[in-house]
Amino acid sequence: MTKEEEDNNYSTIKSSKKKSIIISLATVLMFAAVMAFAIYEGTKNTVTMISTGEKEEVKTHSETVGSFLEEQGIKVGQDDYLSHTAEASIDKDIVIEWTEADQFTVTVDGESTSAWTTSNTVEDILAKANIEVTEHDKVTPALDAEVDSETAISVEKAYEVTILDGLEEKKIWSTSTTVADFLKQHKITLGDLDRVEKEMDELILPGSQVKVVRVEKVTDVVEDSVKFAKETKKDSTLLKGSEKVVQKGEDGLVEKTYEVVMENGEEVKRELKEEKVVKEAKKQVVAVGTKTVVASISRGADNKASAPAQKKEAAPAQKKAAATSKPAATSTKTTKTSAPAQSAPASSSREFYVSATAYTAFCNGCSGITATGINLKANPHLKVIAVDPSVIPLGSKVWVEGYGHAIAGDTGGAIKGNKIDLFMPDRSAALAFGRKQVKIKVLD
Structure with missing residues (x-):
């Protein structure tokens, strides 16, 4: 192996070790981060938030309800409902309920006011608005009704x-x-x-x-008596001034049916609907005497009867004179007999015949007060006649044939000249009298 090859192998091994170290270090760091995150999340409290009926669980490190709501961006109004105070601590799992208040409009007798509340019953809304209602007030909708913020609530005070x-x-x-x-x-x-x-x-x-x-109509049946009429007939068999009942009068009876209008129990109108005669009146017939008695009285006879002794003692000359003298004139005297209550006075200032009618004060519209102030209604038995003051002065005492002693105490529009009007206490008698020629004597 050449040196160059050896150098290459060494570089490769060194590079491989470096990568292993980096990987190991990254793994350790990642594990530490995961562990730290797990530890961080594990120390959070669980808050169950209920808002407008919706439930949500939230992990938080907030220590108070207020800081939690602020963390969630929730602003609580003074009329909102919050189950806990803002200062309440969160040291374990907690359920927080929050309801936002709605604005309701209430109209009282036409004037509007507002109320913020989370309750939706009319009664609670009115209480929140400080509106007192009585049992007589009219509330719309009803107090127990549930409404929303769009509902119009009205109160009419009684x-x-x-x-x-x-x-x-x-x-x-x-x-x-x-x-x-x-x-x-x-x-x-x-x-x-x-x-x-x-x-x-x-x-x-x-x-x-x-x-x-309250109006009602009722029927009223009334029975009224009808005064009998009086009729007079001349009777030549009775002494003048005397009277005799030939037929006794009897009152009649009539049944009257009225329709009566009552208002609140009081009569306000009465209308005659039917009139039926139950019993006919029977007139009274009175015979009035017209017979005059004439009596003759000799004055000479009276003198003879009154002084017989004196005549026996008369001198012969006187007898002769009496015998030769003309017979004494015989005077006659006429005597009129009349009823005791209506007899004419022994003497009077003047007498004459008049046309007589009769009247009564007991009629519709009659005042009953005469021209001289006599109250005929209060004194129905007084004998009063109406006269023409230019013929018979007012206040004169008079005697009227068939009527008796009376006083001239009244006048009348139709009483002119030799006319008189006799007062009678009832209308039937006045109608029955009719019109007559009677003798009147003015006494003073």
């Missing part, structure tokens, strides 16, 4: 409303709604005739009053 239902008054909580919805909500039903004193589409506002008028 207020007291006065409801007058017929005669019943009560306070009811209500939210802003129409009258029709208010009645439906509180189960207030209306009959065919009932009415509400508000428009049905009118809004119910705080302090409102809703009045429901």
Whole structure:
């Protein structure tokens, strides 16, 4: 072997040893690195991270929850949910739950507010927004409903409303709604005739009053008496001024059927629907005497009867004179007999005939107060006549044939000249009187 060959073999061996050393060194370094990595990874803690329902296991050397979240690039808001505090230590395997809060919009009586929360029930969202609700408030959706951040949540605060239902008054909580919805909500039903004193589409506002008028129609049957009429007939067999009942009057009976409208229990309208005669009235017939009695009285006879002794003692001359004298004139006297209550006075200032009618104060629209201030309704038994003051002065005492003593206490538009109007306490008697020619005497 030449020297050159030997040199080449030596170089080859030397190069081969160098490569072996490098390989061995690299192997040792790699093993050390693997061992170091294995040791490093082996000392990490396992963190189970649950976020928005997703679970992930993460190895970390972070010593606190806060540093771990920072390591993961997670920023926790003040309304977010975090199962541990940021200062909580990580010294072993740990489960960390984090939920990011959503923003919800709530409208209260038209005004909007926001709330950040991780809860999705309406009740929790309202609590987070510091909105108190009562059982009368209207909340949409319902308190137990689960919603998302896109759901509109509204609250209508309730207020007291006065409801007058017929005669019943009560306070009811209500939210802003129409009258029709208010009645439906509180189960207030209306009959065919009932009415509400508000428009049905009118809004119910705080302090409102809703009045429901309960209307009903009822039938009322009433029996009324009908006063009998009076008829007078002249009777020449009765003394003038006296009266005799020939036929006794009887009141009639009529049945009236009314339709009555009642509002809240009170009558507001009455309409006559039917009238039926149950019993006919029977008129009273009165005979009025017209007979006049005439009596003749001799004045001479009276003188003879009153002084017989004086005549016996008369002188002969006187007898002769009496015998030759003309007979004494005989006077006659007419006497009129009348009923005791209506008898004419013994003397009067003047008397004459008048046309007489009758009236009553008990009629629709009649005040009952005469021209001289007499209250005929309060004193129905007074005898009062209406006169023409230019013929018979007001306040005069009079006597009227067939009527009796009375006072001239009233006037009338149709009472002119020799006309009078007799007051009577009931309408039937006034109608039955009609129009008559009677004698009147003005006493003072």
